[in-house]
Amino acid sequence: MSDYTVGIVGTGPHPDASDHDGYSMGYRHARSYRAVEGCRVDACADVVSEHAEAFGEEFDLGDRVFTDLEAMLDTAAPEIVSICTPPSTHVDLVETCAAHDGVQAVHCEKPMAPTFEGSRRLVEVCDAANIQLTINLQNRCSNAAAEVKTIIENGAIGDLERVEIGRQDLLQTGLHHIDLANYVMDDEPVEWVLGQIDYPEEHVWYTNMPAEVQSLGIWEYESGVHAICSTGEGTDAVGAQTNRFVGTEGEIEFELFDRYRIKTDESGEWVTVEVGGDPAQDEAIAVVVDALANDEDPIVSGERALGATEVVFGVWESARRRGRVSLPLEIDDNPLEAMIESGDLPPDA
Template identity: 30%
Template sequence: MGSLRVGVIGCGGRGASHALGYSQSPRARLVAVADSHRPAAERVAAQYGVKGIYTDYREMLAKERLDVVSMCLWPALHAEAILACLEAPVPPRLINAEKPMAPTYGEAVRVHEACQAAGVALTFSHQRRFGPHFAKARDLICEGAIGTLQRLEMDCSNLFDWGTHWFDMMLFYNQDMDPDWVLGQIGCVDDSQVFGARLETAGMAYIKWPNQVTGVLTTGQGTAAPAVIRAIGSDGMIDVDHRQVRLLRSGHPWETVAAPSAKVVGDDTTRHIVDSLECLLAGRESILC
């Protein structure tokens, strides 16, 4: 049985996905779950044989002496819940949180600084990094399959919820380099929301890095990118999504490139969870920190 005691805050779809991830690791033991809607907590508890069931996550944090906590609430509740973890009698060593980080920049900074000061590892679920096709595309870029990377183009339905994944993938494909500058614009003509957060009707972001790579993300209405993600280099381009990687080399036709099987069985979230535990026990930083 795993040595790390784990608790999950929020037992909706994403909380259930995190719970599944812990069940796939011999390092972890899910001992408690919390949700203000008790039937949701009971469903996850029943599936994984969990005895600790709570409707108040603060009570769970006070009683369970957890090593690891997954925080899977709606965005407006993120900062409060993460800070509550740090204030527990025995704070966790690792918090695996759902994205986006917080509804406001100020809250995001506060959470980051508090975890840094407490020495608590904090990851957010940008699990696409663990997707075999997305990882294969990065390998091709690093190997020089398209020459020198020049531009990244991405497209998705919204900036705040889905777009955070693609901003992370831009960093993933460009050496996790900090950008020089970012230019952004959004327009809101209706009241679309996801997980309680208002979304733009359409938006765009233009990013420039010190190595002269540029990135463009378009969101909402009118997005029409030829692929979910396109990486353009001096000698070719790569198109990648959840299903396939396509490579165009200068002077050659498009080809589909096989992605290797993942080392950890399960979806991208499971691979994120398992990796975070391995990093914690090995004393190294997760690629999602």
């Protein structure tokens, strides 16, 4: 395997000073790169100098600590760049990386962008520059996800008929589960989406990105398998935030950990299966590096992430149109944000 240098953009605060479960994603990415043979974290950039400096000390980066992405690219010239900043910055940062000759791969945090046009733009820019784009939907890289996919393909629950998903919201947390459903479905195209949303109070991620408070979405894959996703009230109960795959002869539940449970018509009861393996974050970074080294299509590619993203925007667009929408989507904006701004979906006073 080739040796690659890595630059982290958006270090965030040191884990000891973070309010995000003890970590920023910049630190998570860096620690996962450290676990992969054939690459090293060599530089970082963050607009907050104190954050960049603390990160540089943590990972012994010397003077390769920056507050500007272009300065990092010009001086350190990393071949792989991980972007761990808020979604509103992703398009500009990816475009900057794509314009730099030394960058071979960009690994970007999700969500892809605040608008569907921006999400498409990430893929288009990297395709045009012949740069590998991956999105950190890491759960499809876990050993447990691979085993769930294999046993479904092998007919353990008969023919797959339906996928049921529950999560806090669609674009920030639910995207992982929608992407996992797409992974099990071999990223099969979605034919249509039907959805409804509720926004009775302000609910915002990253200071400027609204998320629905409650939603219900249904879609159909090309093969006829249906999926249903609910978010908000009722999905925070134990066991509710999960993927359930329902077949003609049984069902499987997977909660994004290193285990799943299965019930078949033959057994008649739930059986929990412990899978183990490396953390999904480490596995995802290994996929990024391996795919680049071997010139392979990574399973966390930007194109695949766009498929899950399109389902989310499709639910919001269905709510805006008050009807079913066919895919591919022909919109550029963010329907949820547009409805809030227009007054069609105002939070309660």
